[in-house]
Amino acid sequence: MLNTIGVIGLGVMGSNIALNMANNGEKVAVYNYTRDLTDKLTEKLNGQTVTPYYEIDAFVQSLERPRKIFLMVTAGAAIDSVIHSLLPHLEQGDIIMDGGNSHYKDTERRYDELKEKGLGYLGIGISGGEVGALTGPSIMPGGDRDVYEKAAPILTKIAAQVDGNPCCVYIGPKGAGHFVKMVHNGIEYADMQLIAEAYTFLREKLQLSVEEIADIFEEWNAGELQSYLIEITAEILRKKDEKTGQPLIDVILDKAGQKGTGKWTSIQAIDHGIPTSIITESLFARYISALKEERMTAQSLLTGPEQEPSLLDKQIWVELVRQALYMGKICAYAQGFNQYKMTSELFDWKLPLKDIALIFRGGCIIRAQFLNVISEAYEEQDRLANLLIAPYFAEKMKDYQNGLRKVVCEGIVSGVAFPCLSSSLTYYDSYRTGRSNAHLLQAQRDYFGAHTYERTDAEGFFHTNW
Ligand code: 6PG
Numbered sequence: 016m017l018n019t020i021g022v023i024g025l026g027v028m029g030s031n032i033a034l035n036m037a038n039n040g041e042k043v044a045v046y047n048y049t050r051d052l053t054d055k056l057t058e059k060l061n062g063q064t065v066t067p068y069y070e071i072d073a074f075v076q077s078l079e080r081p082r083k084i085f086l087m088v089t090a091g092a093a094i095d096s097v098i099h100s101l102l103p104h105l106e107q108g109d110i111i112m113d114g115g116n117s118h119y120k121d122t123e124r125r126y127d128e129l130k131e132k133g134l135g136y137l138g139i140g141i142s143g144g145e146v147g148a149l150t151g152p153s154i155m156p157g158g159d160r161d162v163y164e165k166a167a168p169i170l171t172k173i174a175a176q177v178d179g180n181p182c183c184v185y186i187g188p189k190g191a192g193h194f195v196k197m198v199h200n201g202i203e204y205a206d207m208q209l210i211a212e213a214y215t216f217l218r219e220k221l222q223l224s225v226e227e228i229a230d231i232f233e234e235w236n237a238g239e240l241q242s243y244l245i246e247i248t249a250e251i252l253r254k255k256d257e258k259t260g261q262p263l264i265d266v267i268l269d270k271a272g273q274k275g276t277g278k279w280t281s282i283q284a285i286d287h288g289i290p291t292s293i294i295t296e297s298l299f300a301r302y303i304s305a306l307k308e309e310r311m312t313a314q315s316l317l318t319g320p321e322q323e324p325s326l327l328d329k330q331i332w333v334e335l336v337r338q339a340l341y342m343g344k345i346c347a348y349a350q351g352f353n354q355y356k357m358t359s360e361l362f363d364w365k366l367p368l369k370d371i372a373l374i375f376r377g378g379c380i381i382r383a384q385f386l387n388v389i390s391e392a393y394e395e396q397d398r399l400a401n402l403l404i405a406p407y408f409a410e411k412m413k414d415y416q417n418g419l420r421k422v423v424c425e426g427i428v429s430g431v432a433f434p435c436l437s438s439s440l441t442y443y444d445s446y447r448t449g450r451s452n453a454h455l456l457q458a459q460r461d462y463f464g465a466h467t468y469e470r471t472d473a474e475g476f477f478h479t480n481w
Contacts, residue, residue, distance in 0.1 A: 016042065017042070017077060017078060017079035018042045018043060018044035018066060018077045018078050018079065019041045019042045019043070019078075019079055019083070019169070020036055020041050020042075020043055020044070020078070020083045020084075020085060020169055021043070021044040021045070021046065021074055021075070021077070021078050021082065021083070021084045021085065022036070022043060022044070022045050022046075022084075022085045022086075022087060023045075023046050023047070023074075023084060023085070023086050023087070023088060023097055023101075024047065024048075024086055024087035024088035024089075024097070024115075025045055025046075025047040025052040025053055025055070025056050025087075026052065026087065026089075027145045027148075028087050028114075028115075028141075028145060028148045029045075029047075029087030029088075030045075030052070030055070030056045030059070031145055031146075031148035031149035032085065032087055032114065032141075032148045032149075032152075032173070033045050033056065033065055034056075034059075034063060034065065034149055035148060035149050035150070035151070035173045036085075036169060036172075036173055037063035037064050037065045038063060039169075039172040039173055040172075041064070041169060041172075042064045042066070043063075043064060043065045043066070044066050044068055044074050044077045044078060045065055045066070045067050045068065045074075046067075046068045046069075046071060046074040048097075050069060053067045053069065054067075071100055071101065071104065072104055075101065075104040075105065076104070080106070080108070080109070081108040081109050081110055081135070081165060082105065082106075082109040082110065083109075083110050083112065083165070083166055083169065084101065084109070084110070084111050084112065085112045085114055086098075086111065086112065086113045086114060086115065087114050087115060088113075088115055089115065090115045090116050090117045090118065090121075091117075091121075094113055094115065094117060094121070094125070095125070098111060098125065098129070102132070105134060107133035107134070108133065108134075108135065109134055109135065110134070110135035110136070110137065110162055110165060110166060111129065111134060111135070111136050111137075112136075112137040112139050112156075112166060113125070113136075113137070113138050113139060113193075114139045114141045115141075116140075116193075116196065116197075116200070116274070116275075116276050117138060117193050118193070118197070118279055119138065119157075119189075119190030119191070119192075119193040119194040119197060120190060121190075122136075122138030122157070122189065122190040122192075122193045123138075123189045123190040125138075126138065126158060126189050126190070130159075135158065135159060135162035135165070136158055136162070137156050137157065137158035137162060137163060137166060137192065138156075138157045138158060138189070138190050138191075138192045138193040139154060139155065139156045139157070139170070139192050139193075140153075140154070140155030140156075140157075140186075140192045140193055140195055140196020140197075140199065141153070141154055141155075141196070142155075142196060142199055142200075142378065142379035142380055142381075143175065143378040143379055143380065144380065147175065147378045147379070150175075151173065151174055151175035151176060151182070151377065151378050152173075152174065152175060152182075152378040152379065153174065153175055153182040153183070153374050153375060153377060153378035153379035153382070154170050154171075154173070154174045154181075154182065154183035154374070154378075155183075155184075155186050155192040155193075155195045155196050155199070155371075155374065156170060156183065156185060156186060156192045157186045157187055157188065157189060157190055157191035157192025157193060157194070157195070158188065158189065158192070159188070160185055163185045167183075167185075170183050171183045174374075174377075174378060175377035175378030175379075176377065177373075177376045177377035180373070181374075182373075182374040182375075182376065182377040182378045182379070183374060184367060184370040184371070184373070184374050185367075186366065186367070186371070187359070187364040187365060187366050187367075188364060191362075191364045191366060194283075194358065194364075195355065195366065195371060196276070197276050197279050197280050197283070198280050198283075198351050198354050198355060199351075199375065199379060199380075199381060200276035200277055200280065201276070201277050201280025201281065201284075201291065201294040201297075201298075201351060201354070202294065202347060202348055202350075202351035202381050203244075203277070203380050203381050204273075204277040204280075204294060204297040204298060204301070205293045205294045205296075205297040205347035205350070205351075205435055206242075206244055206344060206347060206348075206381055207244060207297070208296070208297035208300050208301075208434070208435045209293075209297075209340055209343040209344055209347060209435045209436065209439070210244055210245065210248055210340065211300075212340075212343075212433045212434070212435055212436050213336050213337075213339065213340040213436075214228060214232075214248070214252075215431060215433070216332075216336050216339075216422055216425070216426070216431070216433070217231060217333065217336060219431060220325060220327060220332070220425055220426075220429065220431065221325070221327060221329050221332055221333065221336075222325060223329070225252050225262040225264060225265070226252070226253070226262075228252055229249045229250075229252035229253045230249075231333055232245055232246075232248050232249035232252065233249040235337055235340075236249060239341065239384065239385060240337065240340065240341055240344075240383075240384075240385075241383065241384040241385075242381070242382060242383030242384065242385075243379075243380060243381070243382045243383070244380065244381065244383075251263070251264060252264060268307070269304055269307065270304055270305050270307045271300070271301035271304045271305065272301075272305075273298070273301050277294070277297065277298045277301075278298055280294055280298075280351075280354070281294060281295040281298050283354070283358070284354055287357065287358065287361060288357075289353065289354050289357045289358070290350065290353075290442070291350045291351070291353075291354055292350070292438045292441065292442055293343070293346055293347045293350055293435050293438045293439050293442060294347065294350055294351065294354075296434040296435050296438040297347075297434070297435050299434065300434050300435065319429075319430030320428065320429060320430045322429070323429075327425070334418070335417070335418040335421050335422055336418065336422055337418070338414070338415040338417065338418025338419065339415070339418040339419040339421075339422040339423070339436055340436075341411070341415055342411070342412055342415040342416060342418065342419045342439060342440075342443070343419065343435060343436050343439040344383075344385070345385075345402065345403070345408050345411065345412065346403070346439035346440075346442050346443055347435070347439065348385075348389060348402060349401055349402035349403050349408070349442075350442065352368060352371075352372075352389065352402055353401055353402070355368055355371065356368065356399075356400075368393040368397065368399075369390050369393035369394050369397065370390075372386045372387075372389040372390035372393065373386070373390045376390075388407050388408075389402060391407070392405035392407060392408070401446065403443065403446055403447075412443065416440075416443065419436065419439065419440050419443075420440060422436060423436050423437045423440050454468075457469075461477075461478055461479060461481070462479075462481045465478055
């Protein structure tokens with residue numbers, strides 16, 4: 016009997032995806048460029064229908080037609096090289112799927128090249144880390160809809176399921192799936208940084224212990240802030256270092272890494288005039304964190320404000336921080352979803368915003384209870400200009416801005432940096448300002464460069480001899 020799907024790339028993610036497919040009844044052929052990872056996977060097998068192949072030709076020939084080949088290979092040149100090695104063995108109608116974090120522009124190039132050869136290509140965003148890959152990730156497939164339909168029975172089966180629905184939906188043409196995954200990661204960066212800032216406030220301004228903060232996060236996770244990232248933060252804070260007995264968090268070096276997807280999100284937004292300041296601040300926060308040695312020097316050279324004893328009432332302020340975090344989160348997701356909307360209009364992708372919110376509810380890193388409300392907001396108005404003006408969120412922010420303003424003010428006055436919380440507030444205040452100060456910018460541009468300006472009371476472009 017032929018295999019129903021093939022998986023190439025047997026690192027942790029690829030092995031787990033293959034096992035997930037097999038656990039869901041698929042007959043899976045697996046292949047890896049080097050033999051060691053294939054052997055590692057076969058040693059783990061426990062009766063699953065996973066068959067290893069050590070020659071690409073035999074791997075391809077073992078698949079039923081149209082062949083479905085799922086790549087879980089490091090994004091970049093490795094994908095092109097695998098595709099290149101597959102090409103001589105494939106036939107018209109066969110389908111290659113890339114489940115890695117590829118740049119959506121690379122996916123579009125590959126899609127075009129393979130389409131010309133009569134092959135189907137799907138760029139599939141997968142979120143959920145190694146556990147999600149095994150037990151059910153969130154899946155964002157992009158490419159031709161008819162090609163997706165052929166792979167859909169497998170993809171929807173292996174996806175996380177929420178309320179009986181798979182966290183997998185057709186996203187849109189060409190690179191749309193990888194684009195949606197990329198911005199998911201941008202939102203992830205912002206969400207993580209916002210949580211880190213709330214933690215900083217609780218630790219440094221309210222002087223709470225790591226254990227007390229873990230309790231607070233656990234409590235928050237039982238309410239409207241419920242999300243995977245809040246949940247794991249509580250668990251992280253409870254973990255003790257085996258070597259020192261200290262909270263592990265205290266011995267982890269404060270230098271954040273990144274693999275590029277958050278950076279791509281900001282670059283794409285900047286290239287297309289999309290305001291994603293919170294997401295970009297979260298990226299810059301990682302960059303500044305990486306300047307550890309410089310920061311240590313600056314700490315001894317640069318002064319902050321005089322430190323006064325903290326007189327903040329803990330109970331009151333824990334609630335204000337909760338409000339600030341929730342509002343920051345709303346603003347960050349509003350920016351990410353706005354990036355979806357504006358890009359969708361630009362490329363005529365017709366991204367299903369309501370469904371994107373729904374498939375983010377399970378499996379993925381940014382899964383959160385409030386994605387239900389986001390989905391409902393788009394259900395009510397599919398052309399909603401911005402999540403901030405959806406009635407539910409507008410009402411929330413009427414109440415919660417007090418918390419965000421107070422927390423940001425405390426940071427400013429006491430010299431503690433809250434880049435994403437303050438950027439969230441700035442975004443909120445800028446977005447609700449009907450007449451901004453950009454008229455002065457236009458006047459300046461016209462003054463020094465004759466760049467012209469528009470008037471509030473007449474159509475057309477004007478120039479003044481200043
Ligand atoms: C996911 C994650 C996953 C990964 C990213 C982020 O959705 O499963 O986003 O894709 O963790 O690579 O990593 P960086 O923080 O290293 O950019």
